[in-house]
Amino acid sequence: MEVNSLEVRRHFVNDLSETISTTYSEACKEWGTMQVDIENSIVIPKEEKGDFSSSISFALAKRAKNSPMKIADELAKALSKTIEKNGVVKKIISESGYINIWLGEAVYGKYVIDSVIKEGAGYSNSERGKGKSVILEYPSVNPNKPWHIGHLRNALLGDSISRIMKACSYKTEREDYIDDLGLQMAEILWGLKDAKVKGRKKYDQFLGEEYVRINKEIEEKKAEGEITSILKRMEEKESKESKEVRKIAERSVRAQYETAFSYGIYHDVMVWESDILSNELLKLAMELLAKKKISKMPKEGKYEGCTVIETNDADENGEKVKVFIRSNGVATYIAKDFAFHLWKFGLLGAGFKYSKFMEQPDGSALYSTSKEGEKLDFGGVGIVVNIIGSEQRYPQGVLREVLKSMGMAKEAESLVHIAYGEVGVKDGTLSGRTGGWLGEGRNLTADDLLKEMQKKTLEIVKNSEKIKEHANEEEIAKKVALSAIKFEFLRITPEKKVTFEWEKALDLSANSGPYCMYMYARASRILEKSGSQQGNLKLKEPDYERITRGPDFELIKLIGSAQERLEKACAEYRPDMLADYLIELSLRFSSFYEKMPVLKGEESKAIRIGIVLATRQVLYNMMSLLGIQTVEQM
């Protein structure tokens, strides 16, 4: 039997609601089922108040025409009789209107530690998403520039959320959308001409710099008209431009993915905008809209010759219309995106052809849509998660609205937009057009951030006396650098805007990623010195009765809440909740071993080793969900 905080909570709710319905049957009649109210009334109180607590008596007071204190007293008394002999719950008492329950340290501690050891890397995993499939889209960077720190935030969020959902048993599909037909690529095509890559620059870096130069040139030469015609020719099948732009884009994407791989970010499939056209997904989608009479083709007025959709929200001029197909026959971005989303949900009855794009460093295959290739089982999922900047709330809302008006309420509901706040810099923007990402000496790119961070961590690692194998210095420094960057980006609620500053970013003391790694390394060393391995803990016969109401049990409770924390983070798409949990865990662990010597613990030694073992495992599990790797020494 696995007992964790979720189980305890569930039991508490059940016992409480049974007790209430018998003790206050009159009040309950009016209230109906109070299950939800009871669930919401349960919190984890301050240490000295107990392990779980309910404030339900306050809500009951009016109905039962009694004071909250008396109700809490009665309920606590009645509940005490339900305490099972197994001793997971030790006592239930009331205090100023609250009902507080106390867990039995030995019994609960044994359950928690035993299940961590038994489940290992799977401990805290959940089945909440069993049988559900999800497609996650990130970071969808235009292929005309390197990833800057804003794109990095997107990619790290997507990477972490997909890891989290996978740990919750969702069948995940990591997808990247490549916009190879956009204005930005047309501009590249116009201005790049015969330019060769100068020096040994990465191709995405080269394109990004060229793009800034090209934009100035376009303005000087007033070349907007020429670009529009290039844009149109790019969309034509088999045109010279369509082939050339795809070639440039593929080369650029390969360069961008070098960045992704250096951060440990992987995908399953990339979808090219040009393939949405070549595989006729757009045509099918528009036919479907026409058939359902959602789209209209005005014969006169402003939108003559267009295919449009009416929306609920009026814009500043009172217009309630969105153009899907322009009067010149060219589809708008939102039309392509809509067709794409019908495909994601499997509502088109057709799909792409795929070919293998490359093998990723982790050994997994990355597929890409293509004009020729085999049919594979991508798309057609139940949940769609898009990690896109908050500035795209409106178009994402339009997608949802059109789905709804097509009678696809379930899909509309399952279209999730992770609207993360933009990454800003103190002065200026990260604009690709004006080159705001270019800096002096170091750029605001994901590549340069990692490079700078590694420079810093390598210096620290080199001076560390704790590292025995100095051959691994580079590898350790890289993992520490990655943890610092990832933690810094992921610890903040996605919605919040962040302002990037080099000084702050490189300040390791302010970053908790390396701190968590440090705790893991210390735990590892304690275990090494104790001669303990995961397998032989039983041989040491830990005496669970030696768990005290102190830092040890506080730590155990925290370990026991791992699954609860994970499920919440998953339900709300919030990696920052796990970052928060990791900090708590690290702090508790730190104060635990500071106050309770493990190896000199005498009779308590075995159980304390068990606690260290469990902590180390959960640290490892949670860090993996943020994409952070551990080291044994640092």
Add this chain to the structure above:
RNA sequence: GGACACGUGGUGUAACUUGGAUAGCAUGCCGGCUUGCGGAGCCGUUGGUUGCGGGUUCAAAUCCCGCCGUGUCCGCCA
């Protein structure tokens, strides 16, 4: 003009969806700790009228109404 997001100690943030006990954590400042299982550490002190004003409630950072500030979006751009 309309819609949305954000506003919490000096700084960065958590808790807001589901109202509960003294608003949690980090960082900074100040002070202390090392013959001790790893000092990238630990302990302590300082610092908040939760943007402002009303309302609901036994109880409001949390819910409602009205303001203020910052930002974003509303195109036959993507």
